[in-house]
Amino acid sequence: MIDELLQDAAVVAAASSVRADGSEPADAIARAAWSVIAEPGDGVAGTLISQVGAVEAMRFALDDRLRSGSAGGVSFPRADRALKEARDRWRLRASTHGVRDALEGARDVGATLLLPGDVSWPTSLDDLGANAPSALWVRGDARLLAPGPHLSIVGARASSSYGELIAAEISGDLADSGTVIVSGGAYGIDGAVHRAALGVDGSTVAFLAGGVDRAYPAGHASLFRRIAEQGAVVSELPCGAAPTKWRFLARNRLIAALGDATVVVEAGWRSGSLNTAGHASTLGRPLGAVPGPVTSAASAGCHRLLREYDAVCVTSSADVRELCGHGDASGATARADDPRQVRLLDAMSARTAVTSAELSRRSGLAKDTVSSMLGLLELDGVVERAGEGWRRVGAKHSSG
């Protein structure tokens, strides 16, 4: 099939349109074909492509004469059951018109094809190994996928106004300082995340589970248009491909892999967001969860992440920055009170001066200790001399 495709003028023309960088179209056409015949995350395809390149891999995959176990001069492990099964399933989808439709569909909606090795290719996806996508279809600015700060924020479709508020705050704040905000384009939290990034003229990437020419959910059609204009709508599925439950699950791994960290804002007990969170954990990416009222079903999944997945509790954009490792010097360090100082101050009054002997008796601290501590506290402006004694300066004493 690959040789037919490479000789098909319409295919070559469409491939040139979606690449538009003057690069030789064979690899683009082969990878476009792979996105048509293999389901997302097909590890057999990924292994094959990484070993001999997309074009040779395609020859080997579909050519009966090459069953022997070598392609392009490279030997494969003896064709095993997984490989045999893979060839069987690839063949069912292999058609030149399917690939032509994908390329022409992309060209028609102004989508581009981003390939490994491109300057904008997100090398973070390489962490997916054999399950990395063979190519990405992009509507909008593919440069937003290039290595740089990315934060993934996902969450429940059935979100509450509380969750949407927090999602928008975190997304808007991080987007405003230059982080590209990645999410899944769904109703609820995802939508709030994208809108907030757009709202501060920030950058956002929506990963779809179907082709980038299909608005799913349909109610987000205008949102996807805005994202394509100001950010990027991305999929590993070709134009025309329908989103399926499997593709949603597979899509989630891309969201998790692209983000420097993944934050879940609201999620039901069995939310798909937990799947994204699981991918982030597996990939060793920092995982954050925003807590909420335990009485809210929309936060149950987040609490589960905190309990079972060892997610970090994040409550603000500052917490999220820390999670991403973008750094935040402020806050978080507990001040250690000197317990003797607490006892000495307990024994003092701001109104009445007390002798150091009496302070020693009241506090149960030795006289020497009291004297030296009073000296230090005086330097700090916390206590002052008054006649024969000492008293506290300023603020009222609080107990408990």
Next chain:
Amino acid sequence: MIDELLQDAAVVAAASSVRADGSEPADAIARAAWSVIAEPGDGVAGTLISQVGAVEAMRFALDDRLRSGSAGGVSFPRADRALKEARDRWRLRASTHGVRDALEGARDVGATLLLPGDVSWPTSLDDLGANAPSALWVRGDARLLAPGPHLSIVGARASSSYGELIAAEISGDLADSGTVIVSGGAYGIDGAVHRAALGVDGSTVAFLAGGVDRAYPAGHASLFRRIAEQGAVVSELPCGAAPTKWRFLARNRLIAALGDATVVVEAGWRSGSLNTAGHASTLGRPLGAVPGPVTSAASAGCHRLLREYDAVCVTSSADVRELCGHGDASGATARADDPRQVRLLDAMSARTAVTSAELSRRSGLAKDTVSSMLGLLELDGVVERAGEGWRRVGAKHSSG
């Protein structure tokens, strides 16, 4: 001083009243005296008492002739600076009338003196080592301190109705099944915790930072009366002692040590509850925190515990039981979907029957795989044969 006390008929009579078990009063009198002259958690006193017993330790502590460094035939490490300082501060408080007042005050309010070695002594406090209390003053049923299931629940004084609700749910539920609920008797969460336990006729223990004869806060006087009737009000401070900030902090270690686990329900960013939580962590006790809205200042401390102290996120009494290790078989195990099954079911419909060849094409799964999976799914009642094809049984397909 100890010999004077042992010969003081009023002291011996009061000691007999607060013990009432016919035991020899010397140890009780000496430990009562220690509770008067040493601040809570005085490690020098604790070490001394553990080495030679409370009576001999008291002799050594206050007798000038014994400065040499041995008491009761036992040699101490050469009197170091810490010991010298300790003796200086103990002497300032050493008075027979102070000890007599403590014992008579306890007798007058019907408090008892619980000592290490007593059947009801909470051996869990031994984990505090040299900082363990030398004795406990108890109003109410001292047996509630005896080894057995204890849960400590503490939280903000400035609580919200949300926090009080959750505190009451957890406390009531655990108390109802026989766990003794431990807290600090403060306004807010602590009060809700005690009341909920009393409300289900459960058992609860309030640790005070001052004497058990002093209601602090005063607004909880009637609550403390109820706790003393149905549970126990406990302090290591003698009757008459005022609560000070230091004593609140020291009291917190007892709450943390007595509980099999400690749960914090709402806490401000610098709440005293974090101190209790810190003690629980130090002691290796499980620590739980109840999350809340990140917009609520009353939950900020809980979120901090989740972030910085590695507290477990608890959202229900079932979670708390699990934390305590009291066991809970239900929930929490994620069901792992077979990804191929997800893909196969994606490709099927409940309305229209589809052939297995078509299912293979749609799902991208090999024919053999499809056939064997259909067989298994049929056994599970998930799919059924229809004419030449297969269809799903029942529930609607959900995507995403």
